[in-house]
Amino acid sequence: MNIKKRSPRIRLLLLSFFTLLSGLSVHAQTSDFQLLENFNNDFHRISTEIDQVIDMGALREIELEISSFESRYSDHRTLITAALYPVTFEERVNSLRDRIMVKNQSLSVVDQLNSRIEGLIAETDLFRSRINQLNSEISTLQQNIERSSASESRQAALIRQYRQNLESRDLFVADFLEELINRYQNMDSAERSELSVAADRLQDNPVEILKSIISDYIELSNNRSGLSLPDYVSMRAQHGYFSDVWSRIGEQLTRTFETERSRQARTEIDNMLAAWLASVDNNVWSLLQQEFYDRSIRLSPFTNSSELNRSLHEYIDAAYEISLESNREEDYGKYRNFSDFWNTTVKANWGDLIIAGNILTHSDIAAVDVKLSSWGEAAAPISNLMFILLIVSIAVIVGLVVLLVTRKS
Amino acid sequence: MKRQLSTISAITLLLILSGCGSSLIIENVDYAQPLESVLVPDSNNEVHDQRYALRFTISGILLREGVEGVQEIRLIRDQAGLYYLTAAGFSSVYQFTPEQGSLKLMNRIAIPGDVLQQPAFNQRGSYIELVDTSNGRTFNLSEV
Numbered sequence: 001m002n003i004k005k006r007s008p009r010i011r012l013l014l015l016s017f018f019t020l021l022s023g024l025s026v027h028a029q030t031s032d033f034q035l036l037e038n039f040n041n042d043f044h045r046i047s048t049e050i051d052q053v054i055d056m057g058a059l060r061e062i063e064l065e066i067s068s069f070e071s072r073y074s075d076h077r078t079l080i081t082a083a084l085y086p087v088t089f090e091e092r093v094n095s096l097r098d099r100i101m102v103k104n105q106s107l108s109v110v111d112q113l114n115s116r117i118e119g120l121i122a123e124t125d126l127f128r129s130r131i132n133q134l135n136s137e138i139s140t141l142q143q144n145i146e147r148s149s150a151s152e153s154r155q156a157a158l159i160r161q162y163r164q165n166l167e168s169r170d171l172f173v174a175d176f177l178e179e180l181i182n183r184y185q186n187m188d189s190a191e192r193s194e195l196s197v198a199a200d201r202l203q204d205n206p207v208e209i210l211k212s213i214i215s216d217y218i219e220l221s222n223n224r225s226g227l228s229l230p231d232y233v234s235m236r237a238q239h240g241y242f243s244d245v246w247s248r249i250g251e252q253l254t255r256t257f258e259t260e261r262s263r264q265a266r267t268e269i270d271n272m273l274a275a276w277l278a279s280v281d282n283n284v285w286s287l288l289q290q291e292f293y294d295r296s297i298r299l300s301p302f303t304n305s306s307e308l309n310r311s312l313h314e315y316i317d318a319a320y321e322i323s324l325e326s327n328r329e330e331d332y333g334k335y336r337n338f339s340d341f342w343n344t345t346v347k348a349n350w351g352d353l354i355i356a357g358n359i360l361t362h363s364d365i366a367a368v369d370v371k372l373s374s375w376g377e378a379a380a381p382i383s384n385l386m387f388i389l390l391i392v393s394i395a396v397i398v399g400l401v402v403l404l405v406t407r408k409s
Numbered sequence: 410m411k412r413q414l415s416t417i418s419a420i421t422l423l424l425i426l427s428g429c430g431s432s433l434i435i436e437n438v439d440y441a442q443p444l445e446s447v448l449v450p451d452s453n454n455e456v457h458d459q460r461y462a463l464r465f466t467i468s469g470i471l472l473r474e475g476v477e478g479v480q481e482i483r484l485i486r487d488q489a490g491l492y493y494l495t496a497a498g499f500s501s502v503y504q505f506t507p508e509q510g511s512l513k514l515m516n517r518i519a520i521p522g523d524v525l526q527q528p529a530f531n532q533r534g535s536y537i538e539l540v541d542t543s544n545g546r547t548f549n550l551s552e553v
Contacts (some may be wrong), residue, residue: 030529030531030540030542030545030547031529031531031542032443032444032445032529032531032532033444033445033447033483033529033530034542036444078443079444082443083443083444
């Protein structure tokens with residue numbers, strides 16, 4: 001009999017029914033053979049119930065049922081022991097009680113696991129609801145930005161709000177990822193197998209949530225309305241953090257929550273991460289190029305960090321060579337334009353994001369700074385004042401000498 | 410004197426010889442089976458009681474009972490070592506005593522009334538009880 005999913009009241013009724021039926025059969029039957037058959041049937045029924053029980057309440061009821069079973073057949077213990085030889089009546093009853101004890105222990109573990117799973121479900125529900133709310137707000141803001149193109153001030157305010165919303169979302173996702181790391185990074189195989197048993201009860205397991213988050217980010221990245229370079233650089237930084245978390249706990253998560261297809265699930269997320277990065281990069285490099293271009297800095301085209309680095313060095317090296325040769329005011333202006341953009345915008349405004357987003361490293365920036373310094377020295381125009389002073393000094397000296405000579409003569 | 414000595418020697422020899430004989434008998438052996446065996450005949454009407462290591466054919470019994478076959482037979486042994494055998498559809502209980510390589514019919518106990526519908530034997534120590542569980546009729550086989 002399968003009692004694992006029945007309500008306590010139905011279980012109690014069934015238990016009473018079987019007890020009554022067995023009691024009747026013990027007293028009404030007049031065949032010892034039949035009595036033994038009933039004993040064996042009751043024993044196997046209770047054994048099956050112990051195997052199938054999944055909650056402590058039902059286990060307590062089975063314990064009562066064993067006591068009832070024992071008292072029901074105790075008058076016939078001699079006959080049953082003789083018939084069961086070499087097993088005794090007491091051994092049969094005790095074997096049921098031993099199994100109850102073992103089941104009790106395993107159900108305690110399951111209960112703990114259930115609590116953890118329920119906590120996990122509550123957390124994922126909370127996360128899902130919060131992220132949906134943020135997505136909805138982002139979507140509304142995007143629509144408002146598109147609609148308010150007539151009013152620049154209103155659009156600017158909406159874009160500001162939109163960015164704040166994105167930042168909140170990034171922070172929330174980062175907190176979630178941090179929670180995942182704390183929970184799963186050091187999980188041992190026993191915990192993993194326990195969780196994986198119960199994982200199918202999760203409607204939204206962490207792997208699915210991660211997929212959903214990445215999918216949202218890809219959509220966000222593909223939709224360019226209202227976003228500027230710092231937003232995409234920020235996304236690149238978020239991608240870097242996400243990839244780092246995934247490399248640390250991805251295997252644990254998929255082996256726990258996607259036991260049947262862990263390798264496939266890992267590949268899916270790897271591919272999604274690659275698609276997210278490609279979408280962000282597609283915007284980052286073109287917008288960065290445009291930012292330099294808008295300030296009359298003509299860098300050679302780049303589509304990744306090393307190409308950007310190479311492009312910056314090529315630009316500075318070429319300008320440096322020209323400054324050495326000509327030392328014109330125009331060249332110095334070019335230097336000041338680049339230096340101003342580099343120091344006040346790239347380093348001051350975007351510096352942290354650029355490093356976090358793996359656009360440039362600290363050493364890349366330092367190397368550009370060194371070259372920029374050399375270029376500044378080379379480009380600075382040399383002053384004529386010293387030359388004029390020298391000429392005047394020579395003229396004065398010559399004048400004095402002439403004056404002395406004429407006075408002597 | 411010599412004659413008396415011969416007599417004593419003869420008596421001693423007789424006593425020794427009687428002590429070395431094979432007539433040891435163990436008394437009060439209890440052969441009682443606590444529970445009847447329910448055995449299913451094979452296609453050759455042979456039954457095999459694995460628990461008590463007994464195998465025999467029931468063809469002769471079926472012939473006596475005038476039935477072609479039975480689904481199962483009930484078999485029990487009393488304290489004295491006699492076997493009692495019956496089956497559903499039988500009108501009698503067959504009492505056998507074991508002999509070397511055979512079971513010898515001691516008594517065919519006719520059960521009064523209708524043929525047995527759902528017979529069962531119970532070990533009751535001093536006697537074997539026959540119950541027809543279909544109608545609750547109970548018989549003390551030592552008194553039938």
